Amino acid sequence: MRFYDALQLDPAILKRRIAACSTTGEKAYYWAAMAVRSVLIVAFAVGFISFLSGVFGADNTPLAVALFCILLGIRFVNFGYCVKDSLLTLAAALAILVLAPSAAAVVPPFCLIPLHFGGFLLLLWITTQHPEMGNGGLYSFAYIYLTGNPVVGEALFRRGLLALTGYLLCGAILFFKHRHQHKTVRFRHVVRKFDLTRPVCMWQLRMALGVSLVLTAGQIFDVERFMWMGFACASLLSAYPYPGNRFTRFWQRIAGAAAGCGAFWVLYLLLPESMRPMLGPLGGLCLGFCTDYRYKTAMNCLGALMLGAGIYGVRGAVVLRMADTLLGVTFGLVFAAVFHSLVAVRFLPAPETEQPA
The missing domain is CATH 1.10.287 (Helix Hairpins)
Known part of the structure; x- marks a missing residue:
């Protein structure tokens, strides 16, 4: 090779x-x-x-991060239908990522659940027909991250221009890498296939409802860095095939967060101040060697805590990361159990793994 x-x-x-x-x-x-x-x-x-x-602008760095992740992912994973419809889908996905999180920062509290639920469900529906390929985690990360970092006014205009730039880059990659795939599959075929007896559709519904509830709770109760809570919850609910091993993810997320917080605290205290900004890139480098979910969780903590430490101090950031993680995975675990008993069993009489389309 x-x-x-x-x-x-x-x-x-x-x-x-x-x-x-x-x-x-x-x-x-x-x-x-x-x-x-x-x-x-x-x-x-x-x-x-x-x-x-x-x-x-620095206030649009979160969208730049999301676009970087989309850029890497779209090289290998498409949306599962023809490139013409996929290009329209990409534009719609970026529009949701720009508008919904910023709208959520200004609408009345009673509008938050329908706004998040509608935006997130549509985002998953148009981008994630095969969750095992990773698109669900990618676009859910982007939505939650941008919800935790909304902008308004002139900054929102610049965010729109950044999204347009990202669309041109990602759209070009999508076209050249996937233009010969799924030529006969149109988006309307995806619309017709939406059926809650299909595990992928039940997974989309559970993800959208669970994430919309946890984000709404975080915003209404003014939870500090509530997006960390959203990441933890979404990570647990993203397990596929439906219903996934929730308890394994629950403990792995907690263990990974604890290890990452501990490693960050030790390194932050040991390193000279001039070298502390390198903790973020160090986490990224180590992430490139990780295949286990726990280790990935731990490495992701380094960059997040480096940003958090500048706001809350190292101790405050570590405590907040662990608290938000515990809240997120606990909410996700309870929600998944309630959702399955009240909703899923009515449509999925027996656990099945959906066959590839």
């Missing part, structure tokens, strides 16, 4: 190849590919996000 081709592989695939290697040289080759891949992704992220933030 060429080194360039190895760089395109997911860490899970690279680790399987390493395990199958019979010589030390082969193992070193794939370890090197994994390391170079991680460095390149972090370097590209820093350059891409810094450039867009410089052009469109």
Whole structure:
């Protein structure tokens, strides 16, 4: 395998190849590919996000982060229907990500649940026909992150321009990478297939309702960094096939958050002040070697806590991260159980794994 081709592989695939290697040289080759891949992704992220933030303003950095993630994902995963309809879908998805989170910051509290539910369900419906491919986690992350960082006025106008820029970049990649796939499948076929007897549709409904409730609760009760609570809840509800192993995710999320918070606290106190900003990129580098959900959770804490420490101090950020995580996964666990007993069992008489379309 060429080194360039190895760089395109997911860490899970690279680790399987390493395990199958019979010589030390082969193992070193794939370890090197994994390391170079991680460095390149972090370097590209820093350059891409810094450039867009410089052009469109630091208050729009969250959308730059979301666009970076979409840019990486859309190279490999499409929406499951023809490219013409997919380009329209991408525009609609970015419009939701720009408008719904900002609207949620100004509408009356009684409007929050229908706003979040409608926006999030539509986002999942148009982008995630095969949750096992990861689109659900990608777009839910973007929605929650932007809900926690809304803008209004002139900054919202700049966010719209940034979304247009992101659309041109991501749309070009979507077209050139996937224009020959699913040529006969139109979006109207997806509309006709919506049926709550299908596990993927039940998964979409559960995700949308659960995330809309936890975001609404966070906003109404003024929970600090409520988006962290939303991330934890969405992570638990995103398990697929439906209903997924909720208890495993519950404990893994808590364990990963605890490990990440502990590692951040120790490193923050040990490192000189000039080197502390490197904790975010360090988490990104380490993430490139992770395949286990717990370790990914831990590494994601480093960048989030680095931002939080500047606002709440290191101790406050760590305590808040753990508190929001516990609230999010506990809410998700209880909600999933109630949803399944009151809604899902009426449409899914027996747990089944949906066959690929």
